[in-house]
Amino acid sequence: MNYDVIVVGSGPGGYVAAIRASQLGLKVAVVEKENIGGICLNWGCIPTKSLLKSAQAFEYAKHAADYGISIEGDVKPDLAAMVKRSRGVADGMSKGVQFLFKKNKIEQLLGFGKLTAKNTVEVTDDSGKKKAYTAKHIILATGARSRELPNLTQDGEKIIGYRKALVLDKQPESMVVVGSGAIGSEFAYFYQSIGTQVTLVEFMPTLVPNEDEEVAKQLERSFKKMKMKVLTSSSVEKVDTSGKKCKVTVKTKKGEELIEADVVLSAVGITPNTEGIGLEELGVETDKGRVKVDDFYRTNIEGVYAIGDILAGPALAHVASAEGIVCVEKIAGLNPEPVDYGNIPGCTYTSPEVSSVGMTEAKAKDAGYEIKVGKFPYSASGKASAAGQKDGFVKLIFDAKYGELLGAHMIGGNVTEMVAEMVVAKKLEITGHELIKSIHPHPTMSEAIMEAAAAAYDEVIHL
Template sequence: MADTYDLVILGSGPGGYVAAIRASQLGLKVAIVERERLGGICLNWGCIPTKALLRTSEIYHYMQNAESYGLKADNVGFDLAKVVDRSRKVAGQLNAGVKGLMKKNKVTVVEGVGTVTAKGKLSVKQGDKTVELEAKNIIVATGARARDLPFAKADGKTIWTYRHAMVPTEMPTKLLVIGSGAIGVEFASFYNDMGADVTIVEMLPRILPVEDEEVSAFMDKALTKQGITLLTGTGLEGLAPSGSGVTAKIKHKDGKVVEETFSHAIVAIGIVPNTENIGLEALGVETDRGHIKTDGYGRTNVDGIWAIGDVTGAPWLAHKASHEGIIAVEKIAGGSPHQMDKANIPGCTYSRPQVASVGMTEAKAKEAGYELKVGKFPFIGNGKAIALGEAEGFVKTVFDAKTGELLGAHMVGAEVTELIQGYVVARQLETTEAELMETVFAHPTLSEMMHESVLGAYGRSIHY
């Protein structure tokens, strides 16, 4: 006989486990099905452990440049195994934390491979055993996986996905990063700071192509200055293991194809949604290029089947998945949540320097027909940034000239992934330039640049 629940969630990533907790808070009887580790890719193989690695490379960079702070640090080095071990321990600690949260919130955890067999029915294979579950509603939160190159699948030896790049057994000497989105740039930043010779290949005309053009241009100069080779408008026509490394056929802007050998390559060209073999086709759940189609509440076209997170499409971000999960659960419980507004989802890249943004780029706002007021303030004009030794970067704000609506905010520099939330809150509250101008920002802080950027959009900047 099947175990019966109000809600069963397939997948325990930041979408699934957050949805489970909120459902429990709302009085629903909940089960969550997970085939690997609680917390999903983000917690175990993505967001969190990569930040642990990047923190290590950041500190290593500071140690190598201690003299600029009046300090001495001789014979600086690192133990790669210990660097990786720290990252894995961080992931393990948080995995244990999610287990504790499931227990605290009385969420039943069912380990195994889940398949939706019919509306309201889910089968979980546990080795030779199968467990049957029934629920009024099922949320699919199965996430996504790294996309392979069609002509060169990752082997974990010299051709890596992000998972391989997080647990290296050897340090790359000459590294090729294919793709310059957030994942590609973060790994390029990490390995460059740890001493590898890094090249990024990007098909599009600029790196970090979803970001504001001025941010992309700044990052191009910053990464080049750090020693990273950037090949934009450049294609990859071949990649194959060669001796102890890999040989890449790189097609440059002029059409010339050049062969170059690297010790390792990281493929960071996007993701593939995990929608296969979980029973969706038989139920007639609509998809678009593999991603499940949903409305603003996470509902699919099949009654009682919901979907959240990476499996539903861009932006592929953990915080987007978590918020989608809460919206879906509150709707299931009979509430009246606001529909998902993707325009208010911040994007962050944790490279050195960091990049963060929310809302429209200046170009997109112009395309949409807005008359704009744009403010920009440099890190070099901020006392705290200079004191930190982090005087490179800027904050940019884009306003509707007619209404004062904050259309977008774009940042590059130290700690901007923390600063961006101020603008996210401002957009959520539908704040205009008037409220932002009248807000008092603490001194000395990096956040003062946010204020100055707003003031600058209206010709009132004080320090620039």
């Protein structure tokens, strides 16, 4: 064998798995056909957060007078400069992963990886040259790409996916964003905040459909306050790109509506990258295009594993990383605890931010729990008022019988940082009363967590 472990794909699942495997004394190689760090570092999580930070800085500059600061003249966004900064941040992170590979003596095999036989990966480089490598364990971490609908075929110019949205050379005057999950909502917020007129179209009755309904409604109010047009329970039927502008036919609750826009951004989910990687040839089992695995990411073929977005679980960078670590620790003979998919935090980096973990109120009721619900609004938070971020709230859901925290749902400033406390609380099975009695610092946004817990038990002070 050339290696103990070959990882196919260097995203947040693949590179983390590779580094952990090397730490455990295994000889490791990573196959990557494009950028080290995968989509997350290069075309997803990191560059989008850079653009969103630029949008936030622009918002602050526009409203500087609200903070007692006078700025003379117009404050203007420069999309090209924002994109340049974003690409620089992404490049820096990718170089950081390459440094970690060198530090951990991980070999990089540049090219497209495919399973060709038991314990064998064939790598085809840019010139078409093929070379086979062997390993006792092969971890597939090939990730996913933007999903395309038949009536919304991306041409890279008028109908685009998230990658193109990250590097537009000219700011569009108008844009239709199809899909309001994290990707769609973040781009809708970014472009609306810098002056593009955005129409956000969502098929489900609420925005960010996986989030608690009250959170979704607050996000919709915040978006509408920005003058964004929001259409829920709506679908894009067709897009005519023959003219200068896109003519978008949207089926709404009130009938069909024709919207003209410079660009249509399709953000209707992702498709796993499982084609052409040898799954069929080796007989690796899949279900609806996703690889089937056990609790330790073993497929039905001995020595072949799969993690990340090619599985049926949540397509999140931190989930892929956790899966990669569990996978290689099991390979190395340790006894890792399986990933708890009921305690996975989700974050949407709009303004206000959205974060959550555990059950929504509706799902807790559907599961048969008798619940206690506590809510604390940011309008009652001293820190939120001082920061000028009064939109939002913290909502906690407890099992009424035992006091167990079932779910936490937040919208407002800094909530993507605050949700980690809730993940730890759920992990440790903290009760509502224990949360109330855990002293939180004042003034902070995080006090809203303690106050929301107190509200659930009629002990809230500041409401």
